[in-house]
Amino acid sequence: EDQVTQSPEALRLQEGESSSLNCSYTVSGLRGLFWYRQDPGKGPEFLFTLYSAGEEKEKERLKATLTKKESFLHITAPKPEDSATYLCAVQEISGNTPLVFGKGTRLSVIA
Amino acid sequence: KAGVTQTPRYLIKTRGQQVTLSCSPISGHRSVSWYQQTPGQGLQFLFEYFSETQRNKGNFPGRFSGRQFSNSRSEMNVSTLELGDSALYLCASSLAGEPQHFGDGTRLSIL
Secondary structure, three states: OOEEEEEOOEEEEEOOOOEEEEEEEEOOOEEEEEEEEEOOOOOOEEEEEEOOOOOEEEEOOEEEEEOOOEEEEEEOOOOHHHOEEEEEEEEEOOOOOOOEEOOOEEEEEEO | OOOOEEEOOEEEEOOOOOEEEEEEOOOOOOEEEEEEEEOOOEEEEEEEEEOOEEEEEOOOOOOEEEEEOOOOOEEEEEOOOOHHHOEEEEEEEEOOOOOOEEOOOEEEEEO
């Protein structure tokens, strides 16, 4: 059974203090790994898709990387507006399979 | 371009009642997926519809059902509501091979 585990559950950073969020996964074959950001009272907002080990994607202060067993979301010099829950999801390579989500990392950035 | 629209945003029901939630996907998107989000379980997949056909189904009881119309709009229905059905219900739409885009959900509270 596909599994996605995110760590830490919660992370509190000072503004400007860089850090990384982890998403480890087990699938028989990976079609894609997805990162989303979710603000309170809102639906998840798409950030990145990664397809193969070694791939990297960047957007503003965020960079996502992928290995064969895990993905990292690096946050460089975060600002308070980066505070949100970050969700990771995987999709298996066989057929039109649904996304399997981790439980997320709740990030708080303090000014 | 308009995003995914879910109605209503909030609902309060009592045990034993039934409820219907609505989702209008992004124009041109034919795949619509539904998820249940709770603090303890995170996002859990309910079902996916593509061109009016259910393509995937998650591990939920038969009280949870859905359908998709010819204009790709989708509804989900929950019958005989239980306290444990209190959750944020999220709808996502996508083009083939593209990431899913989420609405802001319907917050369902069961009294």
